[in-house]
Amino acid sequence: MNVQVNPAEMKIDFGGPYVMSIGGKLVGSNETFEVYNPATGGVVANAPAGTREQMEEAIAAAKAAQPAWAALSFKERGAYIEAYADALEANKEDIITLLTTEQGKPRHSMATVEVDAAIYWVREVAKRELKNEVIEDTEDHVVEVAHTPLGVVGAITPWNFPILLGLWKIAPCLLTGNTMVMKPSPYTPLGTLRFGEIAQQIFPEGVLNIVSGGNEQGQWMTEHPDISKISFTGSTATGKKVMASSASNLKRITLELGGNDPAILLPETDYEPLIPVLFDAAYGNAGQWCIATKRLYVHSSQQKQFVDAFVAYASTKTVGDGMDPNTDIGPIQNTMQYNKLRSLFADTKDKGYNIRLGGEIDESLDGNFVPITVVDNPPEDSRVVQEEPFGPILPIIAYDDVDDVIEKANDTEFGLAASVWGPDRDEAIEVGKQIEAGTVWVNEIHIHGIDIPFGGHKQSGMGVENGREGLEEFTNTKTYMFKK
Template identity: 75%
Template sequence: MNVKANISSDIKVDYNGPYVMSIGGRLVGANQTFDVYNPATGEVIANAPEATPEQVEEAIAAAKDAQPGWAALSWEERSAYLTAYADALDAHKEEIITLLTTEQGKPRHSMATVEVEYAIYWVREVAKRKLEDEVIEDTPEHIVKVAHTPLGVVGAITPWNFPILLGLWKVAPCLITGNTMVMKPSPYTPLGTLKFGEIAQKVLPAGVLNVISGGNAQGAWITEHKDVNKISFTGSTATGKKVMAASSGTLKRVTLELGGNDPAILMPNTDYKPLIPSLFDAAFGNSGQWCIAIKRLYVHDSIYDQFLKDFVAYASDKVVGDGMDPNTDLGPIQNKMQYGKLLDMFADVKANGCKIALGGEIDVSLPGNFVPITIVDNPPRDSRIVREEPFGPILPLVRWTDLEDVIADANNTDFGLAASVWGPDRDKAIEVANRIEAGTVWVNEIHIHGIDIPFGGHKQSGMGVENGKEGLQEFTNTKTYMFKK
């Protein structure tokens, strides 16, 4: 199948608007809209359409109608479509990067560029993957074969911290496995998703990828709908529980990638100076607004004091500002809701007399949602800053001496998304890593992901996995065939 012959090479997308939804191959607006803000300035930058119940119904119906024909294509044909989609996204990546910084806040020259380029790479690479049938038994009398068949219509609900990456992270495996999708981005960051939905309508068959926008109501309509066979959700644990409850009425399949309170443990005698840039980025990248950020940094007593000085010195040179400024290292907090939560957390740290090594005061007079890089010096282990996920640029450094004690404290959380262990004795570090209750544990590295590497949380950090063969299988039913010869 020569897919490219069916695709217009002239894909015109106006990134200044209007912002429209994609339903059944059509670009549609809505009578009601909602404001989208630039978090660096507090200014309204656009109005996004607020989908009506009828439009959500239309999107789901379009996905349902398109799914049998899409599933009937071969893996190679669907791969060609996805590859063409990656090419179309790549042709518009500079506009997508600018739009991402404008609505999300992350620095354009660094994290926004990385996010968009990585997302496009993800689509291109997932398009090369395939789930092969597995022969369990093949005797002269009998054959047993296991296949993976599409689920049907998938509802995807995506967050505001990495809207492009986590959106396309869901699109690619969903579509390559023969499903169709209705996606709803966060109302805080809908614009980039609406635009990559618009691009998709020029490349993919009508109804294969539908993008609607709105708030909690629209997400609930998708989650509860009888014709949606799976929900793929990334967001907070509290909302994930609501998604799971709403999905129970129709026994939808669910993949939930939720919150984390990720520990990092520095072992004795660690040569930490070369690690400081990685540790800083892992904790403060995206202004701490990611589920796998280091949230608690446990430093052995033998190196704690000097590490604190060196880490603070490194962090002191970083600049918090508008993401469009090339001198900015960290952008603003994306929305006022999260900004308010950080104001409360900072107040709690101060009220409980925790020692602040850097930062600690939020200037509420600034027009944007700016929060300073803040390092808390060895707060009590039962304090909120250690026990809760702040989701912002504030990090507690915790002194430890006893290995059993620090492992127990690292595991003393309802979360279990990711963790890291750092030390000169690789075998010892791996031994510690094996005892950490988390879905991903890195040793002497951090935030390494891959198309073929499964990612998922333990405990209340999620259900199911994304990426890898296991992530593809999450978008399928397992079907066993048995034949008597």
């Protein structure tokens, strides 16, 4: 199958009203809600608030479309998905601008990287396939293992990477023969509504449905008997509610949740060239990502010098409006998270911790701006060390003993990711093997790939995304046995 796309015909009107995608149709709602620009506090647009009836229509449309979609081969479904990547590419610049406007991240850096990565992901996932595996073939017996679609998948996406994480779910879900109903975060629904609108020009009706609205929609999805799986990215607290609600019909679930990711610099590490990398790892997207470095442990023999150098570098960075090309770090996306950070900053100041940079939030500004903040060697039981801040604040903590720092790194309910840095690669790998996390980077960080599984341990999640394992998450394992 060859799905032809003329890029000139794939451009959509980004200035028009925002609409949902239900059963191949673009529909509005009598009820709307306001979406804000976090850099200005101004209203960007009104998004449709889907009703319970519209959610039911979307799920019914996905259910009706699924058998015919599943009947296609991987290559046939992949052709549709590749065409979708072409259509997204044709609208890329508008998507990037919209992402910055509703999410806040700098357009010239993080927003462009996110959209480029998302389109690349869609295009590459389209080339994958799950093939049947023959595990026994004797003179009188054959055993074959297949992976069959689950049916209708409900996807609930977050506000920190709404484009990338939305398309991370769509591409493998559709490739494996499922259909989808997606609910974007009410803080950042606009880009998702637009890429849903683009999808209606490519996919058969009902294959991909986008319904925007409030948090109550998540419960409608998790409780619905016609949804076979929930793929959720968000906080651990909400993930627990998703898991409990999904038990009504034993839905399959993939939960990508929070983290309190440590980075460990081993003794005698040449840290100077690493400072820009570690800065980006902690403060990229204003610290609003689950895999951000949130605790940085440096051996006491180097900690003071490291903090001095790190603060000097961080002081050169600018917090501002993401549409300004001089901005390095954008605003906090929403007032809920902004207020959580206000509380954390107040606690850090009230406890008298050594704040080497930042620390004071200027609440007179129109946007949700939070300064780049470095806390020098706070106690291990402090909030800034124990909590996931999801903002631009980093504790840099001294340690003396490697075994002790491994214990401290693991002393958390989270287990999403970690990094270890050191001059002796073998030693760093051995330390990394002792870290309780789903992903551990050694002398690098934030490397992802289409074929690299990603998921959390402990209360950082359940299941994985990406890789063969990520594709299999959207399927049932089915065993065929044949007597010859």
